[in-house]
Amino acid sequence: EAGVTQFPSHSVIEKGQTVTLRCDPISGHDNLYWYRRVMGKEIKFLLHFVKESKQDESGMPNNRFLAERTGGTYSTLKVQPAELEDSGVYFCASSQAGRSNYGYTFGSGTRLTVV
Amino acid sequence: GENVEQHPSTLSVQEGDSAVIKCTYSDSASNYFPWYKQELGKGPQLIIDIRSNVGEKKDQRIAVTLNKTAKHFSLHITETQPEDSAVYFCAAWVGTGFQKLVFGTGTRLLVSP
Numbered sequence: 001e002a003g004v005t006q007f008p009s010h011s012v013i014e015k016g017q018t019v020t021l022r023c024d025p026i027s028g029h030d031n032l033y034w035y036r037r038v039m040g041k042e043i044k045f046l047l048h049f050v051k052e053s054k055q056d057e058s059g060m061p062n063n064r065f066l067a068e069r070t071g072g073t074y075s076t077l078k079v080q081p082a083e084l085e086d087s088g089v090y091f092c093a094s095s096q097a098g099r100s101n102y103g104y105t106f107g108s109g110t111r112l113t114v115v
Numbered sequence: 116g117e118n119v120e121q122h123p124s125t126l127s128v129q130e131g132d133s134a135v136i137k138c139t140y141s142d143s144a145s146n147y148f149p150w151y152k153q154e155l156g157k158g159p160q161l162i163i164d165i166r167s168n169v170g171e172k173k174d175q176r177i178a179v180t181l182n183k184t185a186k187h188f189s190l191h192i193t194e195t196q197p198e199d200s201a202v203y204f205c206a207a208w209v210g211t212g213f214q215k216l217v218f219g220t221g222t223r224l225l226v227s228p
Contacts, residue, residue, distance in 0.1 A: 004158070033215065042119070043159070043204060043218040056215060091158055104149070104216075106158035 002026065004107035006092050012113045018080040021110045025074070025094030029105075032075050033095075034067060037109075038088040046090075049075060061086075082114045117142040117209040121219025129227055134195050136222045138205035139187040147208035148188050149216070150179060154201045162203075163190070195226045 005024040013019050025032045034046040046065070047057040051072035060067070064083070069075040079086050089111050095104040121138045128134050140148075146167040151159035165172045165179045165188065172179050176195075181188040192199055205219040 006158075035216075035218075040220075042121075042220045043206075043216075045215045045217065048215060056210075059215075104161065106151075106160070108156065108158045 004092055004094050004105050006090075006107035006110050008110055009108065010111045010113075012115060013082055015084055015114055016081045018078065019082055019112060021077045021079075021090050021112070023075045023077070023092030023094075023107060025092070026105055029094035029096055030072070031095040032069060033093045034075070034077055035091040035093065035106075036088050037091065038085075043091065046077075079112070082112075084114050087112055087114045117145075117207070117217045119205060119207050119217050119219045121205050121222060123222060124220065125223045125225070127225045127227065128195050130195060130197060132195055132226075134190075134192045134199070134224055134226075136190045136203055136205065136224075137187060138189070138207075138219050139185075140207040140209075140217075141186070142207065142209045142217075143186065145207040145209050148179070148181060149206050149208075150177075150190050151204045151206065151218075152201045153204065153221075159204055192224075195224075197226050197228050200224055200226045 030051050032049040035043050037043045045059040048055045049069045052069050066078045089109045091109045093106045119140045149164035152162045153159045163177050163179050165181050176193045178191045202221045202223050204221050206216045209217050
């Protein structure tokens, strides 16, 4: 089975620009999570979808970040406008419905650099 | 809030030696503790996990121990090999209802031949 797919793998943008990250979860996984790792720090939770609904977005840094999961399949994370401190690696993970920590699988991440 | 502390931040060992990474967590309701290995250019990959109803779990050269009273858990790698070199993250599953992973800050393990 295909794993969690994220693209782009790398993105370099200028401060003030917009970037959209995409995550395709494992087919049939209702739970989808976004995480971020800023250089040298822990991997921090951003938000959690169950199907198309946001269950927990307590980790979203501010209103420059917008996550969507239309149709309950793939998800996008838009940063607009990007700031220098948004640089880091953004990970997506998915897991099976109803058993959130089973089959919890991460994608390879998108490395975002804001210059 | 919930947090997970991880030590050491870097660990250098010789091939064949053992490596131990330690973590503590704050949420006493946490009941699931996975360990992830992240290699360059890849996402975190689950290598072993432990649930709160057991104190130890082993899988070949990797073992994890859990002390719920003290709220700490450890990863033990024996007979280390150069391919074990990577960043290792501990995590704890926190929250009620819909839950999330809270990660430690990572340990960079370097195994020298």
